[in-house]
Amino acid sequence: MSRSRFTRRLPAAVAVAGLALAVAACGGESSSSSDGTTVAAADQLKPDADLSKQSLQITVWDGYTPKELPQRVKEKLKVQDMKVALHATNEEAMNKLTAQGDSGVDVAFVSGQYAQALNAQGLLEPIHPELIPNLANLYPEATQLSYDKGNKYSVPYTWGTTGICYRTDLVKSKPTSWNDLLKPPAWAEKKVTMMTTERWLALPALKSLGYSVNTDKDEEITKARELLMAQKPHLLTYDDTTFGDKLVSGEAVMVEAWDGWCPTTDPKGNIAFAVPKEGSDLWVDTMVIMKSSKNKEAAHALINYILDPAIHSWAAENINYKVPNKAAMEKVKIAKGSLLDIPPARLLDGESIIDLGAASTKYTRLSADVQAK
Amino acid sequence: MSRSRGRRLGAFVFLTPGLTYLVVLLLVPLALVLSYTVFQRGRFGGVVYEFTAENFERLVDPLYLDVVIGSLKIAAVTTVIALLAGYPTAYLIAQLPRKWKTIALVAIVLPFWTNFIIRVYAWIILLSGPGLVNSGLKVFGIEPLELLYNEGAIVAGLVYSYLPLMVLPLFAAIEKLDPQLREASANLGASGLTTFRKVTLPLTVPGVLTGSLFVFVPSFGNFVIPELLGGSKSLMVGNLIRQQFLSARDWPFGSTLALALIAVLLVLLVAQAWVARRA
Structure with a gap:
């Protein structure tokens, strides 16, 4: 059984069976707000923070990012260290991230609905766009995703239907x-x-x-x-x-x-x-920064690095998922018959589960x- | 005095690793699972510790009851077929000369050297529409049969997977049998069939029960074979439990189903112990 493929896709599968509406439906029980899109108060972050004093811990599906990513991040961003934990499903990630106390995770990869649910619980740091100039690489459509319009607390990594x-x-x-x-x-x-x-x-x-x-x-x-x-x-x-x-x-x-x-x-x-x-439908897997992270500048730098066309195109080329990154998709050689060229506007016709x-x-x-x- | 203390110390030393393992890794998780049955499903997965009897109410929903009954039926049919196929096999192996006995027994456990999933996949290659069996039939001009993705395929897969677990305890029971008992029976004028009915079979009942239990238990809770060979078109308890935990995020109801499964198996174990003692 193509297990790795299964677990990789399961995110979207389970995700879609996802958590998000909970948020809108029960804004009252979250500390953030009633409309479900409001984000927790942002921390003061320094764009010139010394990243060599910060280290990163991410959690992601197996095979979803390049193997040598930690090595490259250490070289490129000069962070002290980068560790990668794996989860098989969104549920597993949620268990990790919502457990009592500090999960130790700085950046998590979860599906859109789960990002929405995490945000509703006040667990996410709002995205500081000024620290992620590469957000400009995203398709305009990728900033209009129904669970998080304007990418307030999540940055899309892959999407499909x-x-x-x-x-x-x-x-x-x-x-x-x-x-x-x-x-x-x-x-x-x-x-x-x-x-x-x-x-x-x-x-x-x-x-x-x-x-x-x-x-x-x-x-x-x-x-x-x-x-x-x-x-x-x-x-x-x-x-x-x-x-x-x-x-x-x-x-x-x-x-x-x-x-x-x-x-x-x-x-x-x-x-x-x-x-x-x-x-x-339209499913999206996203990157989020945890409120509990003590390395938020490094976390933003990491997301910025992943949005670099040279890195982000890896996902399209290697796991065959579309990435919501215009600059990256333009780099990808699309094989004959490949579905990578479904235009973003068509994807947006899909209803998010x-x-x-x-x-x-x-x-x-x-x-x-x-x-x- | 000192000797009995020494023996007690010995027992303590030898039992501790195994007992610790069982308590920490079996009993504690089991207790957790049982405790979940009376709580509510958490919206973000996990469990909300508020008391509810709802899980048990859902358990008697005809839909889930039907699944449990259906699984019992499939497991029972599997066990009977495995017994009918396994008994003669075990009997013959027990009569073989020592060298061939070893070879036969190794052959019986040989499939376990290959991954379970791979062996189940082999059945797909055999039975599927364009598979080996149908290609063979085509040579004789026979229309392709629908062999895969039905309950028959599930039973075939289960029997194949668990037959060794039937043969081994049966072999152990038959081999232990004193050949002189059968000779005595023959000397006293009993036919082969009568000897089997009156001597061999009654004396191997414990082996029959153990083998049957070994086949029934994993068949009843199996979820891989119904998915791969049954095409998920029929649901067994194992599938249901897996669904609850992995895709429905409903741990409490999944736990309740698991409890039901454990209850059924406990009843069977007690029955087996009772019959075996009387046999």
């Missing part, structure tokens, strides 16, 4: 709608797969019915359930990890897939990706229900 990944040589017509997956035509009978990871199971059904992916209305979820139950006998499998392999082998002809996971660059060149006309608090158990039950029946 969900759609239909398909075999161009085995479909009779190109899929354009979620209904192509939900009510597969005869030629796709038992040759389609769906994801079950929490909210992605419901996403195609909710979008095809014209509902929000963040609905907590029972009647809308019930309608989605009916669609999914009707679909089940026509499925090959539910699959969250190996749907790409099933397409390559020809076992499947259409699958629900995250863009970064759709093997469009397969040498045979017979795999393509479509975002259905009813719309889809946000945390539904207590209502999110409805989706867990839905997944279990559809799978068990």
Whole structure:
């Protein structure tokens, strides 16, 4: 099982099943404010601080940043030391960061909704834009992300969406709608797969019915359930990890897939990706600075360094995720068929999946229900 | 006096490492899991320490009950098949000359030298639509069969994975059997079948129970095989628990499900001990 790939993507997966709305929904219980976007009071930071007296501790998904990053950061930024801790999922990172006392982490990589949740708990240092001149490299769209408009407390690292990944040589017509997956035509009978990871199971059904992916209305979820139950006998499998392999082998002809996971660059060149006309989601993995950090100047310097096109393009080239960095993307050689060139404006059409608090158990039950029946 | 004290000291020295390990790494986490069952789900993951009985109310939701019953069925079918396949195997191995016995036993545990996931994947290569079995059938002009991604494939995978755990205790029980007992039975005029029914089988019941338990327990809680070979189209308790912890961030309900699983297994263990003592 391509575990590393799985865990890397899981952030977005779980993330999307993420935490964020909690914030807006219960601003009252956070110390910051009621509108959910207000950030904690900023510390006074010195742009000319002596970084050689600071050392950095980051937490990030395995394989999500270059291996030699600490070495390069030490050389380039002259910080005393840089340590990298790994987390497999957003949940794991949250446990680390929300535990009592100082987590010791300066910079954390978490998905947007989780950044929103951390901020709601007053755990994040507001971003000081004057210390990150490379923010100018971001696409304008990347400053308008719904969970953090204006990048007040988070800086986006990677982003993407969900759609239909398909075999161009085995479909009779190109899929354009979620209904192509939900009510597969005869030629796709038992040759389609769906994801079950929490909210992605419901996403195609909710979008095809014209509902929000963040609905907590029972009647809308019930309608989605009916669609999914009707679909089940026509499925090959539910699959969250190996749907790409099933397409390559020809076992499947259409699958629900995250863009970064759709093997469009397969040498045979017979795999393509479509975002259905009813719309889809937008996921973002971000970098945040912890309020408890004692190395905030170094933390800003690190984020600034990562936003350098030469560094940020690494993610697009090596983990095949789009990065919200215009200057970096212009540097990347985009292979034929690659999905890296989905324009940012298209991505922004996607609806961010946000945390539904207590209502999110409805989706867990839905997944279990559809799978068990 | 001093001797018994010495023995007690010896027992203390020898037991401490194992007991410490068990208490710290098994009992304490288990106690934590059990305590979570009466608390609420934390919004950001983890547990909110406010009392609730909601987790147990959800447990009797027909949806989850069905999953538990379905898992029991799959585990039971697996155990019966493994027993029917494992008993003759163990019996034959026990009759082999010493050298061949060793070779046969090594062959039985050989699969454990390869990673579990890889062995399960091998079944996908065998059973999938364009897989080996179907390619073979095609040669004879037989239409491809739907062998993978159903409950049959789950059972096949479970039987394959846990068959050695059935064979080994059975072999131990059969081998211990005094051959003179069977000779006596034959001398007294019993047929081979009668000897088996009246002598061999009753005397190996403890082995049967141990083997069955060894197969049933990991089958009941398995979540990898239903996912890979069942295509996640049917859900077992293990999948449900994994979902609660890893994607739903619902530790309390996951713990409650785990408690239910432990309860079922405890009942089985007690039953096994009881029957084994009477046998």
